[in-house]
Amino acid sequence: MSSVLAAGRNCWRIERAKRLAFFIDAADYFAAVRAAIRQAKRSVFILGWDIDSRVRLVPQGANDGYPEELGPFLEEVVRRERGLRMYVLSWDFAMAFALDREWVPLYKLGLRTMPHPRFHFRLDGRHPVSGSHHQKVVVVDDRVAFVGGLDLTHGRWDTPEHKRVQPLRVDVRGRISRPNHDVQAIVDCGAARALGELCRVRWLHASGEQPYVENIPLPDSHDPWPRDVSAEITAVEVGIARTDPGFADGKPVHEIRALYLGAIASACRTLYIENQYFSSSELGAALAGRLAEPAGPEMVVVSRLTEEGWLEARTMGALRGVLHRQLKAADTHERYRLYYPFIPGLERPDLLNVHSKVLVVDDELCTVGSANFNNRSMGYDTECNLVLEARGEPRVRSVIANLRNRLLAEHLATRPELVATEISSRRGSVIAAIEALRRPGRTLEPIDPQVPPQVESLLSASLLMDPERPADPESLVQDFVPPDLHRPMTTRVALLALVLLALAALAFAWRSTSLHQLVPLHEYIAGARLIPVAGVLAIYVLAGLLPIPISLVIVATVVVFGPLRGGGYALVGTIASAVLVYGLGRALGRQRVRQIAGRRLNRITRRFARGGMPAVAVLRLVPVAPFSLVSAVAGASFIPFRRFFWGTALGMALLIALIASFYNAVQAVLAQPGPVTYATLAAATAIVGGGAFVVWRRFRAEDQ
DSSP: OOOOOOBTTTBSEEEEEEEEEEEESHHHHHHHHHHHHHTOSSEEEEEESOOOTTOBSSTTOOOSSSOSBHHHHHHHHHHHOTTOEEEEEEEOOTTOOOTTSOSOHHHHTTGGGOOOTTEEEEEEOOSSTTOOBOOOEEEETTTEEEEESOOSSTTOOOOTTOOSSOTTOBOTTSOBOOOEEOEEEEEEHHHHHHHHHHHHHHHHHHHSSOOOOOOOOOOTTOOOSOTTOOOSEEEEEEEEEEEEOOTTTSOOEEHHHHHHHHHHHHOSSEEEEEESOBOOHHHHHHHHHHHTSTTOOEEEEEOOSSOSHHHHHHTHHHHHHHHHHHHHHHOTTSOEEEEEEEOTTOOTTSSOEEOOEEEEETTTEEEEESOOBSSHHHHTSBEEEEEEEOTTOHHHHHHHHHHHHHHHHHHHTSOHHHHHHHHHHTTTOHHHHHHHHOOSSSEEEEOOOOOOHHHHTTHHHHHHHSOSSOOOHHHHHHHHSOGGGTHHHHHHHHHHHHHHHHHHHHHHHHHHSTHHHHSOHHHHHHHHTTSOHHHHHHHHHHHHHTTOOHHHHHHHHHHHHOHHHHHHHHHHHHHHHHHHHHHHHHHHHHHHHHHHHTTHHHHHHHHHTTOHHHHHHHHHHSOSSOHHHHHHHHHHTTOOHHHHHHHHHHHHHHHHHHHHHHHHHHHHHHHSOSHHHHHHHHHHHHHHHHHHHHHHHHHHHHHO
């Protein structure tokens, strides 16, 4: 058999592993990874799309003398082993809209208790707009490594039974999670060392820091391989394939795309694809080409029945429907099937979530990893897959075939041996074997996804969700920011209008009642006017460092010094405050600012993603977060200073002019009540209220 794998073309490295095994579903994997980390002596690297410090890897109780939750467990492992350094890298999801995440994992992973200096956590934001760090890799002492589709987070743990009622399958809030199906691999020796190198490079690109591991040799007897895990094969070569958009170093890597295309082209009898998504246009075209061949391979695709939420339904679901339609049209020889695992008693939205990323070609090649069968995983997100190729060697062919048969046996509620027997008895046809093994109850059911015309009109937005290259930030914001994230901005505008109206009401009450005798406001104002200009600017700087609403300081300045002079002081003061906090944000860096900003950082970052000076001006005029927080995030995000400065000046000038005009109208009514002054105040009020309404309409339009 000719080899598909070629280092430097469709894989990064081909390395020797002394042992290799596969985990099907997270229960066994989570227990194994905990056991391996517990034995670490020098280094642990964890790369993930999502990492939740609150998750219990062994929900029934590990009972190994360490804390049960992931975060405290990792900290305790570091504390107990003096020579150990731990590096945990999770995707910085500032440009994503996953609302079920642990928003401040850096805090949860130990900052509240001052983490050990050998425990390092970073959020990886070195990606194109809307791109993600999607690799799921754990490496222990460069001797054992895990690669697959499983993140160390909630909603992943499950057993192969995928029971409808499973008390141990709960999220971090104690709620029952939907069943989840996934696959992970474990390797050691040279393959593990290479994956350790991959983790170091990823850490360097994400943090700008070279991870430090003590160069002290470990004894040959040290083996962190989990004792309860048996190798499925020994002394085997393993390929490591990657995807990287090249955002950090300018060197894009498309090894997984080349691997998948080569694997599809090499198939003789069967392509077995088990994947969360099924939407890649380029890979789909390659599959269609093979289906059109008179003697091409048959294709079995196992995926989930439904997508998660409205966003995936209108994007990934639509794209899957289109690809399915194309393949059905090309399938003139009846060699293509799309199935989903049916489990009695499971109903929407709790159907089995097929999250695995597996490709098996004949009995000759299999790959397991993080790469979905979609465009993003071919060139946009960072991915890592392991590849096992038989090259005609019977013992390797047996392991590859057994992985496919184990997966089919789980879905069909039977035994792998029976699956193998059926495939053999039906001249190698996997489709015929599946149809023969389908029974009432748990089984594989065909999917025939349709694309309604009203959904097909949204395919341009769908392509933004599954791009092959970086997308336009403005389009992403308009299409994919959930509606509920706009509401705080509208609320803030309304609150500003209400504050101004409340101040006007207080002014009228002070002037027309005995309140002016109890509160000699004019004396206070006269005293405040003695504050020198430097003192006024110092107040603004102090307000920028403390959680003091800048709009209230502006109102006070205008009241004390008048619309023109006070407005000038306010403009200079807000700019000075903004520049200072911008510098502090740049000095502190994104990680520290994230601890302060929390969830609000995401809204600020999305607005900056619009780009240009107008984006900064809008953030000042229509704030999504406190004034100083916007400045700090701008500095930490390395927004160009010129754009930040002039955007701040423009936005604050408009806001100050609005406040000063409104105050001037109130003053005119207090001084000379009459039709003209009342009309002026009504006009100013209309401007404030109308401005709030326009903003509300703008963001409401973006929601639709």
